[in-house]
Amino acid sequence: MSWKRIAAMVASAPMVLWLSACVLLYFAQDLLLYPRPAPRPIEGARRVDQVQSEQTDVEVPVAWYGDAPTGVVWFHGNGEQLADSVYMAPPFVQRGIGFSAIEHAGYGLSAGQGPDEASILAGARAGMERIGGKPACVGWSLGSGVAARMASEGRCSSLVLLSPYKAIVDVAADQYWMFPVRALIHDGYETRSFAADLEVPTLIVHGRSDRLIPVEHGRALAQMIPDAEYIEVEGGHLIGGDAEVLARVAEWVVEQNGKAIY
Numbered sequence: 001m002s003w004k005r006i007a008a009m010v011a012s013a014p015m016v017l018w019l020s021a022c023v024l025l026y027f028a029q030d031l032l033l034y035p036r037p038a039p040r041p042i043e044g045a046r047r048v049d050q051v052q053s054e055q056t057d058v059e060v061p062v063a064w065y066g067d068a069p070t071g072v073v074w075f076h077g078n079g080e081q082l083a084d085s086v087y088m089a090p091p092f093v094q095r096g097i098g099f100s101a102i103e104h105a106g107y108g109l110s111a112g113q114g115p116d117e118a119s120i121l122a123g124a125r126a127g128m129e130r131i132g133g134k135p136a137c138v139g140w141s142l143g144s145g146v147a148a149r150m151a152s153e154g155r156c157s158s159l160v161l162l163s164p165y166k167a168i169v170d171v172a173a174d175q176y177w178m179f180p181v182r183a184l185i186h187d188g189y190e191t192r193s194f195a196a197d198l199e200v201p202t203l204i205v206h207g208r209s210d211r212l213i214p215v216e217h218g219r220a221l222a223q224m225i226p227d228a229e230y231i232e233v234e235g236g237h238l239i240g241g242d243a244e245v246l247a248r249v250a251e252w253v254v255e256q257n258g259k260a261i262y
Contacts, residue, residue: 029185033168034115035079039108044086050111053126057112060103060123062130066093072253073128073135073156074101075143077163077240081108091246095254100135102127104142117187121149128155136160136253140240141213142168145189151202152194158201158256160249162240163210165217166192166224174214195224201256202228205245207235 042048045063052059061082064070072092074085085101092099105123106114113119124146137156139147144164151159165171169188173181202225206218215232222230231248239245 030115033078033172033185033187034106036107036115037079037081040081040083042083042086042109044089049130050109051123051126051130053112053122056119056122058105058114058119058123058126059111060105060127061109062103062127063101065089065099065101066097068093068096068098070100070131070133070135071097072099072250073131073137073147073150074099075124075137075139075146075150076101076104077141077143083108087241088246091243091250092253095250097250097253100127100131102131104146117189120146124150125153125155136256138162138249138253139164141165141237142189145191148191148195148198151198151200156200158203158253159198160203160205160252161218161221162205162245162249163207163213163218163237164191164204164221165189165213166195166220171213171217191221192224195221196226198225203231203249203252204228205231205233205239205249207237207239208232209235210237210239212237 042061042063045065047064049062050059051062063082063085074088076084082101082103089099102124103110104115105119128150134157136158137147137150138160140162144161147159148161150156167188167190169182169185172185204218204222206215208215222228233239233245235242
């Protein structure tokens, strides 16, 4: 083998590695975007229904907590499942607000398609139709884009976004800057594309030291969404499970809609 050929192979090796990494990223993106815990039973709810989407092969559980009519619908974050919602419900139930949660397609005890953006949104729509009325929609992390989409479709009386993103594709592009993420990713969750058209009272809460979804995303959305209220708190990405933050959110919901949200 000539030295020229060896030199050419050495020179091309970084490009081959980069292309291989792009291929790996493309096929592994669902594992990166949708980390899912092992399914657990849903406990503490007064009622759990399995709801089938009429448009897609998606079936998701919907859980109700508290005795009051549903005033808040919760969309959980990544690495979670509906069973975790029992820990988020108390600040709302204690204030007389009925609390419901909808599972993401492909997570927990859901069945059928998923997870992907289309199936998660289909499951959310089916769950909202089963719950009825126009509750406040609260979304944390991954769930923030789902909640925002429900609000954009006129399904929510108000909207709360915890640790939200402008678009998941933006977060991924920043984290994997060395790859053409925008050309590779399937599910963009582009809240920024309709943020300016949201017409419901909106509260955004973001942790100042969030390393997963940087605080700049929350700040930017607060500028995009008309009349949005913005609260920046100490802490990182896990503010959606913080009792003090949830209590502030519950008080805001009470202030916006009253205790009998329907």
